[in-house]
Amino acid sequence: MTTTTxxxxxxxxxxxxxxxxxxxxxxxxxxxRLPASRIIGPALFFALWAAASAAGQLDPAAIPAPWTVLRxxxxxxxxxxxxxxxxTSLERAAYGFALGLAAGVVLALVAGLSRIxxxxxxxxxxxxxxxxxLGLIPLFILWLGIGETFKIAIIAIVVYIPIYLNLxxxxxxxxxxxxxxxxxxxxxxLQFIRQIVIPGALPGFFVGLRLGVTGxxxxxxxxxxxxxTSGLGYxxxxxxxxxxxxxxxxxxxxxxxxxLVSDSAxxxxxxxxxxxxxxxxx
Amino acid sequence: xxxxxxxxxxxxAVRIRGLTRSFDGRTVLDDIDLDLPAGQFTALLGxxxxxxxxxxxAIAGLDHEVVGSGRLSAPERVSVVFQDSRLLPxxxxxxxxxxxxxxxxxxxxxxxxxxxxxxxxRERAWPNELSGGEAQRAALARSxxxxxxxxxxxxxxxxxDALTRIRMHVLLRExxxxxxxxxxxxxxDVDEAIVLADRVLVLEEGRIGxxxxxxxxxxxxxxxxxxxxxxxxxxxxx
Numbered sequence: 001m002t003t004t005t006x007x008x009x010x011x012x013x014x015x016x017x018x019x020x021x022x023x024x025x026x027x028x029x030x031x032x033r034l035p036a037s038r039i040i041g042p043a044l045f046f047a048l049w050a051a052a053s054a055a056g057q058l059d060p061a062a063i064p065a066p067w068t069v070l071r072x073x074x075x076x077x078x079x080x081x082x083x084x085x086x087x088t089s090l091e092r093a094a095y096g097f098a099l100g101l102a103a104g105v106v107l108a109l110v111a112g113l114s115r116i117x118x119x120x121x122x123x124x125x126x127x128x129x130x131x132x133x134l135g136l137i138p139l140f141i142l143w144l145g146i147g148e149t150f151k152i153a154i155i156a157i158v159v160y161i162p163i164y165l166n167l168x169x170x171x172x173x174x175x176x177x178x179x180x181x182x183x184x185x186x187x188x189x190l191q192f193i194r195q196i197v198i199p200g201a202l203p204g205f206f207v208g209l210r211l212g213v214t215g216x217x218x219x220x221x222x223x224x225x226x227x228x229t230s231g232l233g234y235x236x237x238x239x240x241x242x243x244x245x246x247x248x249x250x251x252x253x254x255x256x257x258x259x260l261v262s263d264s265a266x267x268x269x270x271x272x273x274x275x276x277x278x279x280x281x282x
Numbered sequence: 283x284x285x286x287x288x289x290x291x292x293x294x295a296v297r298i299r300g301l302t303r304s305f306d307g308r309t310v311l312d313d314i315d316l317d318l319p320a321g322q323f324t325a326l327l328g329x330x331x332x333x334x335x336x337x338x339x340a341i342a343g344l345d346h347e348v349v350g351s352g353r354l355s356a357p358e359r360v361s362v363v364f365q366d367s368r369l370l371p372x373x374x375x376x377x378x379x380x381x382x383x384x385x386x387x388x389x390x391x392x393x394x395x396x397x398x399x400x401x402x403x404r405e406r407a408w409p410n411e412l413s414g415g416e417a418q419r420a421a422l423a424r425s426x427x428x429x430x431x432x433x434x435x436x437x438x439x440x441x442x443d444a445l446t447r448i449r450m451h452v453l454l455r456e457x458x459x460x461x462x463x464x465x466x467x468x469x470x471d472v473d474e475a476i477v478l479a480d481r482v483l484v485l486e487e488g489r490i491g492x493x494x495x496x497x498x499x500x501x502x503x504x505x506x507x508x509x510x511x512x513x514x515x516x517x518x519x520x
Contacts, residue, residue, distance in 0.1 A: 180368075184361070
């Protein structure tokens with residue numbers, strides 16, 4: 001008796017869903033990625049900028065036209081100090097980033113893989129995090145002089161903090177079920193760390209890495225406006241004194257390109273390393 | 283408690299004497315004596331909270347932080363199949379199967395185990411490309427590759443749909459007949475226990491309340507009735 005009563009509603013439900021299929025509901029995932037989707041926004045922005053400049057709607061002294069900026073960039077590159085400035089900036093960012101990356105990874109491994117390490121490192125880093133790094137500039141100038149060393153040190157600090165925080169959280173947040181699995185499968189401590197803890201922490205590491213890359217450029221802009229004699233920030237600072245808004249825009253443009261390229265590079269590496277993940281972004 | 287009277291010709295695979303485990307002062311396993319003969323397929327039934335998982339975890343040696351006493355001996359090579367397949371998402375299926383093994387023959391053995399569970403050709407797949415049933419097959423292959431003397435399974439089919447579960451029953455029984463490990467299967471499914479096991483234990487308030495040998499000649503309904511009664515499910519309440 002029960003079987004006959006259940007079969008009828010089942011077919012009714014099936015028909016209902018079949019009807020609903022026709023007016024198909026949109027899925028909740030954002031759907032397929034548009035081709036070249038990351039360029040559409042910036043391209044639109046530049047088109048608007050160019051159109052407004054061509055129409056004479058923008059004051060050329062405040063916001064020069066895109067082609068003026070490009071011409072200035074070309075002039076600075078061939079006859080000016082732009083190549084040296086770019087190189088100096090790149091060098092600072094690269095050194096600071098490399099140091100920060102190494103420090104962040106080493107400290108996170110020490111704190112994430114041993115309780116003693118955690119007791120020694122974690123509290124200290126949390127304290128360091130509470131102090132705005134740029135607030136350390138005066139002290140670092142006193143300690144390290146006003147040369148390159150203090151700039152690199154500040155960039156390294158800005159970089160290491162997000163890398164440490166994310167990697168440490170990922171290492172210590174390893175799923176307890178995987179710990180059990182490792183015990184059952186008879187993994188040694190080293191195998192457990194290499195085959196389970198580290199690969200499991202990689203997604204968190206990449207979050208920190210991207211924040212660190214952005215942070216290195218961010219602090220560079222600030223540092224290069226303090227007592228520098230070369231670099232993009234110095235170039236922009238000088239331009240401010242002479243009212244050359246096109247030169248300032250050249251500097252901003254190059255910073256932007258640097259940021260975009262380095263972030264894309266990290267994303268590319270992340271996509272390859274974490275190819276096992278299938279998420280909304282893939 | 284029904285004493286287990288079967289005469290043993292060989293040493294039991296698992297020997298438990300006076301096993302007691304408690305959490306926060308609540309006794310979960312209460313002075314359990316149990317032998318699991320080598321090569322026997324045993325199912326362990328019980329309500330949730332009856333301590334069946336605790337017993338399995340004790341045998342697997344996964345309960346370091348639990349208060350308890352008693353003597354327990356288990357074979358060297360023990361495999362555990364969990365309710366979730368517990369495949370590492372960042373390793374391909376074959377590498378998951380090979381977790382914790384090494385040596386040159388390991389890879390070949392891993393492929394063989396995957397073929398045995400019907401996953402030949404899926405060696406390079408990522409775990410999140412597998413269906414629930416396939417993932418649990420891969421987990422079975424991972425436990426097989428270690429050639430276990432004792433296979434512990436903690437509600438391994440609990441998360442699968444009914445049809446997949448039936449196919450997994452057939453597969454598990456086949457694998458057991460071929461490799462003959464001792465099996466302890468924790469389940470809350472009475473029918474699953476009768477279909478698969480030679481012996482069914484019912485755990486009740488931390489003690490073994492019923493110890494039933496299953497004879498395939500006897501109709502299943504008979505065992506079903508007795509087991510349900512032991513679990514406190516009477517015809518009235520069904």
